[in-house]
Amino acid sequence: MVKNRDRIEKTQRRKEALDLIESMLAENDPALRVEGAVRGLKLGESVKVLAFGKASQAMFEGARRALGGKYSRAAVVVPEGEDIWVEGHDLEVYTATHPDVSQKSVEAAQLSIEHLGPFGEGDDVLVLISGGGSAMFELPAQGLDAERIMEVSRCVMDAGGDIYELNAVRALMSRVKAGGLAVMLYPARVHGLVVSDVMGDDLSVIASGPLTMLRDTRRVEEALRKFRERCLPGVMVQQVGERSDPRYFERVEQQIVLSNSDFVQSGIRYLASRRVDFVSFGSNLRGEVSEFSRRLAQALRQAYSLRGSPFWFVCGGETTVQVRGNGRGGRAQELVLRFMEEMGDDEDFLLACFGTDGIDGRSDAAGGISDNWLRERVGRDEVERYLAGSDSGTLLMSRDSAIVTGRTGNNVSDIMVGYYGRR
Known part of the structure; x- marks a missing residue:
């Protein structure tokens, strides 16, 4: 090694x-951790797999072994420049950039959703999330693009914003962050398996919490007031809306499978x-x-x-x-x-x-x-x-x-x- x-x-x-x-x-091989976690899940006949982040290939391999190859479709998003080694039927592998979000990251997210969808009540979706996923899996809010999101993110960091403020601003510019992905996958049963790269293993922070309901809308409003004039002039931000509606998260479960x-x-x-x-x-x-x-x-x-x-x-x-x-x-x-x-x-x-x-x-x-x-x-x-x-x-x-x-x-x-x- x-x-x-x-x-x-x-x-x-x-x-x-x-x-x-x-x-x-x-x-601490992510493949072994995911394999064990998937074997403990109760899954139906229609299983779809979505993996994104730095550990996406290893995590998918663990899921593939646990499922015995019995999944309907799969999409894996890997860091640009990484050797692609995963194999499987009806599997699509996309590359995305890290640490900066780019049009490649947007295309990878869009193509992944299109490949796996549509999603129905009888579907089980395994979402395998690891660090780097925030940059590698992105769908901008209407009127925004990857370049503008990066400009605003850098501005917030330069202005002294902490990780929670940064994620709050990102949530307003994204359709997948802060629970947005869970809304897109509704009404399927969603099983999130997460490799944590953040201190305290906060699910709302890892990859900007794509499956985590946006509960603290007050923090989002405060971040918007704090950074709008300096970092968000003219930026159309997405409303919190469905991402704070509990019904979209009733069929979502998450667990940390590996941490520091x-x-x-x-x-x-x-x-x-x-x-x-x-x-x-x-x-x-x-x-x-x-x-x-x-x-x-x-x-x-x-x-x-x-x-x-x-x-x-x-x-x-x-x-x-x-x-x-x-x-x-x-x-x-x-x-x-x-x-x-x-x-x-x-x-x-x-x-x-x-x-x-x-x-x-x-x-x-x-x-x-x-x-x-x-x-x-x-x-x-x-x-x-x-x-x-x-x-x-x-x-x-x-x-x-x-x-x-x-x-x-x-x-x-x-x-x-x-x-x-x-x-």
């Missing part, structure tokens, strides 16, 4: 860390099976990379002072990073370098951080590793120079410390594993 393992496995401890990472990736906490729990089980000392700092952690690296270093030192002996650790979440240049890298790779800067000469350490989708920012790597081996081969001034240009990936790749997996077909934020002791 780690394609460049032979290059980066420089020490026994790195080998052990990579064993842990590969075990976590294998155990599942990865952390599998890491805990792996370390326990190896009978090594370890600490878990939990999942859904967040923060700016510089501050996060300081907090992590402090937590490790406190744990060591209590335990008095070295230990492995595991945690998960999603950090943020301020892009300062045009370098190659991302939050995971910058985090391991920032953490290395926090470590003192008497500390024995390793930190591996990777994005579970296999992509870390503007780089070809999923993440990176920092440890005593790397610190002995790179100077502090050199690290600072690369960080100043947001070029962490270039430095780590040149020092055999970037983790390369390629697209994993997964997406549940970031995972951190490591080791801490004293030299």
Whole structure:
């Protein structure tokens, strides 16, 4: 799973860390999670499958195996540039863009609905949703197009809008977000299986909640008032309407089949099976990379002072990073370098951080590793120079410390594993 393992496995401890990472990736395969979930559903004879997001192919494969190929029609929307490997009868595969919505995303959504429809009371529709779906599956409200939606979305983010405000504005510009897809699929029975890429696993946020009833209309109205003058002049917005009508959601059920906490729990089980000392700092952690690296270093030192002996650790979440240049890298790779800067000469350490989708920012790597081996081969001034240009990936790749997996077909934020002791 780690394609460049032979290059980066420089020490026994790195080998052990990579064993842990590969075990976590294998155990949390979206195909396996969806397969198990579908086997637990009570489905009729007419089953239609719709999958979109970064994990769409793996999720469809799990559903196909569970159904034994017995579905009537299927549509899968995959990220542009991803190798298409899924197969099946009456299956259509479309490509869409991410992270920016485009006309390709609109065409993929429109063609998917047309291929699967019409929808009747006797239909069961499996909707397989994963992160990235917000950009990859879009039907603009009347009078809007993908380019205008992107302009407004960027404006809201630049104006300091949070994810809930952004989703509220998106709901007003879209026919599929904030429950709009559920309305389109009515009166079919809808079963939403979701791979979560957001902290707290909020179904209204993942892919902008296409199957989740828009309950908080007050938040939408507040977002409209807040951003209309700056970001929405002349924009025709869609009314909330049917998306807050409970009858369209009476036949809709959703469940999270995979999340960041599942990865952390599998890491805990792996370390326990190896009978090594370890600490878990939990999942859904967040923060700016510089501050996060300081907090992590402090937590490790406190744990060591209590335990008095070295230990492995595991945690998960999603950090943020301020892009300062045009370098190659991302939050995971910058985090391991920032953490290395926090470590003192008497500390024995390793930190591996990777994005579970296999992509870390503007780089070809999923993440990176920092440890005593790397610190002995790179100077502090050199690290600072690369960080100043947001070029962490270039430095780590040149020092055999970037983790390369390629697209994993997964997406549940970031995972951190490591080791801490004293030299």
